[in-house]
Amino acid sequence: MIDNMGQWYGIELLCIGNKGVRIWDSLKKFPGCSVETLAKMYGIEGKKDKPDFSKYIPENYQPTDDEISYCVQDSKIVAYAIYQQLLQGYEAITLSADAFNCVKELLGGHYRWRNVMPQLPIEMDDFARNAYKGGWVYVNPKYQGKEVNNVYVYDVNSLYPWVMHDCELPLGPGYLHRPYGNQLSILRFETIFKLETGFPTIQIKHNMRYKGTEYLKKVDEPVTLTMTNIDYKLFTENYNVEYMSEPEYLSFNSKVGLLAPYIDKWMKVKEEASYIPNVQHENKPVRFMSKRYLNSPYGKTGMKPTRINKIPRKDDDQCLRYDIDVTTIEGIYVPYATFVCAWARDKTVRAAQSESDAFVYADTDSVHLVNTELADELVDPVKLGYWKHEGTFQIGKYVRPKTYIHATKENTEYKITDVTCAGMPNAVKEHVTWNNFIPGNEFKGKLQQQQVPGGCLLVETTFRISE
Structure with missing residues (x-):
């Protein structure tokens, strides 16, 4: 899934026996947050210096041990952060979708x-x-x-x-x-x-x-x-x-206050995760996520019903190109x-x-x-x-x-x-x-x-x- 702005949301791989693997973009769960920031938020040691990825990497290139180690450690950091979200029941592909699922519950559930x-x-x-x-x-x-x-x-x-x-x-x-x-x-x-x-x-x-x-x-x-x-x-x-x-x-x-209970909940979570001198330490991951959940619901309601998606393909020179696919989904409000x-x-x-x-x-x-x-x-x-x-x-x-x-x-x-x-x-x-x-x-x-x-x-x- 690639939107008209070139933002990647996911990749679906079809494997033998009609089984598949879905790969989702973790950045959509932690918008505006780098892997380095995630490591600091969760207190994960071992974030490595970045290898030289500006060089040209040809087909069949064999990565160095440092490059492999860097990618593995980055993956572990993101995996840990995603796992913490899954433990709390936030399983949607994006943070905004998780937030709006909470709003739906507040307003009476899936249909109400x-x-x-x-x-x-x-x-x-x-x-x-x-x-x-x-x-x-x-x-x-x-x-x-x-x-x-x-x-x-x-x-x-x-x-x-x-x-x-x-x-x-x-x-x-x-x-x-x-x-x-x-x-x-x-x-x-x-x-x-x-x-x-x-x-x-x-x-x-x-x-x-x-x-x-x-x-x-x-x-x-x-x-x-x-x-x-x-x-x-x-x-x-x-x-x-x-x-x-x-x-x-x-x-x-x-x-007034249609979503006030939702706002009150996340304001309380944010407050309890904030640093107070001589009283409590800052819970950085919880504070970060609470700020994002506070701001997410209104933006989701403005989602366009017309979706312009880019379909990737390789051209004759083996370079990546995109075809356009327009679909219509149900708008929100x-x-x-x-x-x-x-x-x-x-x-x-x-x-x-x-x-x-x-x-x-x-x-x-x-x-x-x-x-x-x-x-x-x-x-x-x-x-x-x-x-x-x-x-x-x-x-x-x-x-x-x-x-x-x-x-x-x-x-x-x-x-x-x-x-x-x-x-x-x-x-x-x-x-x-x-x-x-x-x-x-x-x-x-x-x-x-x-x-x-x-x-x-x-x-x-x-x-x-x-x-």
Whole structure:
């Protein structure tokens, strides 16, 4: 199983006698977690230094003893971690599937959960999906590319779990009419608008006239927007809406805390696994998994019913190529994911606008401020949904979304303390300095896969900071 992004989920081998072996990708059980991190989490000794895998390995190559030992030890580390998951009954192919199985139980079991999250007609699924957008990631142009001093960084304590616990979220069937009472709604309309106050929040995707990653301040000709009523409220507060057609609506009944028992359970597990000075040691594996289980359910509900799979084959040169196979599966309930993300964006944007003069940068669940702290009533190091002060940095430079550095400075000497740059490998980050961290610069040290007969080769190339 390979998705349209090239992510491998599993391999099925057919053996003699119609028996088979299924190989699943362990990374889907521990997302964002390297084998080295797993070894440290579980306290497994013996993680070996990596052999030189950048060399070309021909057909019938005989691996060295060091290469065999390295692969065996890595396999033992992953096997132990998987075994711990199986002991707890988590047997699905992905962590998100395990998490959603727990949600199904909470909602009444294998069939009853559909009473709460029914399968929507395809036209309603499409309507709601067009309002399903990710987090707000924005650099304030006032500070972009400049050296800024005394940067305060805040993160929300469990942003998405807070939304699932404390915010109004949809349930049940959709209704193609204007909302009644306290119903939530998704609106679709044509509009012309211009930013008047606050920060821009509107992006337009799949339109030749607009850059899909840019937050727009002005649109002069009618465009069609689809958004939740949460987004719509912020839209009308920030923008002067010069024209707007009569909206189409998709409305839902709602409830606060539908998954609160699930969130409470995993918050308790996380708390009990966290380090408390002079009280308890940190249980790293349990804390890691509890954070992932807290965030997983909403994303699963947004899963697309149309699956684009890649079917591998060898071409005439014995290189790996892919054919495309499109299948349709049963969707889950995209309105839930749509409103979870809407509430999350709303919280971050409003926090940034509360300190608009000092606001430098936001990324989904974090805000960065210059010489300013968030209001005390918004901040708590532990409470769900409050902002936690993650740290203060002497200086920073914010180049573009997901591209910034922090450093210390003594006289004219800069010492980099952390580098954030989407897609930049750690090996490349070692070459970053204060002065060379600018749009368009290229760095050596990135490895890229290149298809060759029999497999792929890691070839060194360069990494370029996008402009």
